[in-house]
Amino acid sequence: MLLGASLEILLRTNDVPAYLLPPPSAVWQALLRYGSELTRATLQTAIAATSGLLASAVIGGLSAVLLSAHPWIRRAFYPYAVFFQTVPIVAIAPMLVIWFGYGLKAIIAAAFIVSVFPIIANTLTGLLSTDPALRDLFRIYRASPLTTLLKLRIPSAVPHFLTGLRIASGLAVIGAIVGEFVADTFQDGGGIGTAVEIAIKEQKTDKVFAAVLMASLLGLGFFAVVNGLSQWALRRWRIAEISE
């Protein structure tokens, strides 16, 4: 509040034109004016981000299990996982349009690509760092590799997987917005990324800021939901929360 008020005063006393930096009151008014439109756009983006994150959770989790099977598999395929981390999503987004066409599929793919690596990396760490004494225990009882995976390694990796999921949640929202910049079909009005893009082209700076604010709130809300889910799961798993 204080920050908003001082910014307001600063902008008004210095006569900064509203198209450069609109005062908070103007952004607030834009939020009210375009409220329903922006909320709808935000929810549309939320759907794309959620789908991308779910795809990351499933595919990332399974990839980590495959990678954990043998050091050779890791040596052969882990570099490809790292590729997902390093690929500039803005540069590859046009390719996604070529592969998946304009629309939701390409946007989900963008959200997936930026959010999958943290899940793979964290889950893999969890799968490979089980308690050595418990591993010995499973060896003494001659448990098969599959039994050891199901009863020991996967349960041990749950907290690591959840950490990966929390990091991925923020990234999935960013990925979806970048995807919308390139691939949105404006069907049903488009997502929040599209709203930002259109507002820029219409030079409605106050609307740009209102939309960016909504996008940030979406990221925050997304993180809060995933964080809450993971805390619940960790309690269920009887493991003390690792505070970050």
Add this chain to the structure above:
Amino acid sequence: MSTPATTSSGCRVCDTHRLMPASRRIRPPGQAPEAGTGLRLRGIRRAFAGRAVLENLDLDIHPGEFLALLGPSGCGKSTLLRLIAGLDQPDAGQLDLSNDAGRLAYVFQDPSLMPWRSVMANVLLPLELSGIPAAEREARAREWLAAVGLSEATRRYPNELSGGMKMRVSLARALSIQPNLLLLDEPFAALDEFTRQHLDELLQQLWLNHAMTVIFVTHSITEAVFLADRVVMLAARGGRLLADRAIELARPRTRSTRTSPAFNRAVESLSALLHDGGTLP
């Protein structure tokens, strides 16, 4: 130093009682005794990065015996236990078990429970892994949890238990498969003295009631003397046997055993040996 040999092929189930040391025969009546597994080690060598931790080690362990492996840190006693458990292979030498089909259980220094499993589910684990029929599992786990005094805690989770309780769960987990050979690697070392003495007495009782061979690794001389029929001491370096002593104290040993002159004599003589031979290579 060498013990009356477990005449190689002779020590199968039927011979168990003949070979059992005298102290064992005062076992209170109750459960029908099963065979404990006997062991024969000859010329065992194990080296890590060129440094021999165990060198030309010979040792016979009788079925049903309670053996304490005593020695300072780094003397190779845990290595020896891992070799016996099959978790590690010797570089040279022979290791024979009298009962190849026997069940083996291992208790680690940390309780090593699974935090996501309840006390009951932790004890069930070895039963699941060794393919015991599902109908039988829970009754057996319940029985062993009762034997370690944890009947009331079956639904609790490891993070709600004290260190001593966790170790009792770990003991129940090991015993749930009714092992013929129970290996313990400094299991009570991290516990306070009161809890430790309590668990020593509990372990003795469990051994008296259920025939099994126990190999107990410890660096505490008093604990070794209190628990064992026989104390085998390893030198600090070079992996030699420093002593092989029978402990002739009546069972069941109780708190008053710890203050008896015979107990203290045994502790002192072992302590002198450790001091003389344990530090120099």
